[in-house]
Amino acid sequence: MQRVKIWDSFVRLSHWLMVVLLVAMWWTADNDYMEWHLRLAPLLGGLLISRLVWGLVGSQSARFSYFLGGPKAVLQHLREFKNGHYQPSNSHNAAGGWAVMLILLLLLAQFVSGLFAADGYFYEGPLAARIGSDAAELMTDIHQIVFDVLVVAVVLHLIAIVVYKLRGVSLVAAMLHGYRHNVGAVPLRNGLIGIALAAVAAFALFVWIN
Ligand code: HEM
Ligand code: HEM
Numbered sequence: 627m628q629r630v631k632i633w634d635s636f637v638r639l640s641h642w643l644m645v646v647l648l649v650a651m652w653w654t655a656d657n658d659y660m661e662w663h664l665r666l667a668p669l670l671g672g673l674l675i676s677r678l679v680w681g682l683v684g685s686q687s688a689r690f691s692y693f694l695g696g697p698k699a700v701l702q703h704l705r706e707f708k709n710g711h712y713q714p715s716n717s718h719n720a721a722g723g724w725a726v727m728l729i730l731l732l733l734l735a736q737f738v739s740g741l742f743a744a745d746g747y748f749y750e751g752p753l754a755a756r757i758g759s760d761a762a763e764l765m766t767d768i769h770q771i772v773f774d775v776l777v778v779a780v781v782l783h784l785i786a787i788v789v790y791k792l793r794g795v796s797l798v799a800a801m802l803h804g805y806r807h808n809v810g811a812v813p814l815r816n817g818l819i820g821i822a823l824a825a826v827a828a829f830a831l832f833v834w835i836n
Contacts (some may be wrong), residue, residue: 630811632716633804634685636820640673641801644733647673648780652773660749668835671737672828676820678730685814687716693723700724707793714795716809725783732776739769741835752835 647670654663681690703720706712712719718726742757742765744750754762790797800806 629805629807630716630809631804631814632687632806632809632812633800634688634814634820635804635817636676636680636824637685637688637817638801638804639817639821640677640680640824644670644673644677648733648776660745664749664751664835665832667737667740668831669828670733671831672824672826674730674733674737675827676824678734679823680820681730684820685812685817687812687814690723690727693718693720694727695720695723710793712793712795714797714806714809716806716812722786725779725786729776729779729783732772732779735772736769736776739765739772742766743769 647666650666651663651670654660654666677688680688683689686692699720703712707719707721717723741751741753742762744754744759744762744766750762751765754765757765787797
């Protein structure tokens with residue numbers, strides 16, 4: 627069986643770090659460790675921004691133009707999946723690609739609203755003071771609502787992964803080691819470039835936010 631590397635190290639590392647950081651961001655806000663909320667936010671922000679840039683100029687399998695298809699492609703994928711004819715590809719499938727995009731955009735909305743949010747006591751994002759307390763309150767509400775939507779999206783993400791597994795398609799292993807069997811070769815960039823980009827972005831955000 628031909629074994630093809632489809633996910634570079636940056637895509638894999640950023641995925642699993644984002645998982646850990648999302649849980650940590652919820653935990654720190656919920657347990658009054660806001661100083662840590664603001665310390666960890668730059669890391670998640672740096673990963674997120676660099677993943678979005680990687681979606682434009684990174685490895686082919688990670689590019690939005692490669693895995694986002696029109697309604698026809700999505701319907702065809704869903705039909706094939708229903709009929710049991712779906713063969714895993716060398717990137718996200720046509721439906722999963724949009725789910726990925728949705729999660730990335732929700733994370734971005736969460737991050738940006740956080741920059742304007744304020745807890746009303748000691749902690750606030752670096753832009754909260756600039757917009758006045760009413761607008762900051764609104765952004766704080768948005769920060770809370772987007773988080774709830776994000777949780778729903780992540781639960782659906784996990785349900786989808788289980789449904790694929792039940793149909794014999796294992797997606798998790800490739801997100802761990804990067805390889806998938808019997809798919810077409812896909813040119814990858816050196817993931818270290820993405821990791822370096824994320825580190826620089828996270829450092830810049832840290833200096834700004836803290
Ligand atoms: C992108 C990742 C982020 C996640 C997942 C996240 C998550 C959360 C959650 C779950 C809460 C508690 C909301 C509630 O009270 O129900 C919260 C509150 C807060 N976050 Fe974030 N946050 C993120 C990014 C940021 C950023 C970038 C900043 C600012 C630089 C920020 C600043 C705040 C502040 C000031 C609060 C307190 C608001 C309040 O009292 O409700 N967050 N965040
Ligand atoms: C907790 C929050 C989670 C978030 C925010 C999240 C977000 C994402 C994102 C943005 C991608 C696209 C990766 C990329 O192209 O860079 C993705 C893909 C993926 N995630 Fe998650 N994820 C989460 C949890 C998990 C968990 C717990 C698992 C496994 C048990 C998982 C398994 C996967 C797999 C297998 C893919 C690749 C799907 C495919 O092959 O098309 N995710 N996830």
